[in-house]
């Protein structure tokens with residue numbers, strides 16, 4: 001399936017499952033996983049569509065590097 005932009009990527013093993021990103025996401029497109037990461041935390045997951053690119057989750061997250069917002073498809077290198 002073609003990825004929709006903007007989109008959010010979560011580094012599962014950086015996430016501590018605090019849910020701040022989930023609470024702060026205006027369109028509510030994040031949720032907590034059922035599975036656990038290698039540190040034993042449930043982690044934030046993106047529903048795959050509906051992200052507005054507002055970056056609220058990025059600024060709410062206390063874990064540097066856990067959340068990356070991608071605004072547009074990378075252009076192919078010339």
Ligand code: SF4
Nearest residue numbers: 025051052054055057
């Ligand atoms: S960038 Fe905004 S809309 Fe997208 S997941 Fe984060 S808080 Fe939600």
Ligand code: SF4
Nearest residue numbers: 015016018019021061
């Ligand atoms: S705010 Fe960061 S650490 Fe907390 S659940 Fe979201 S991605 Fe994980």
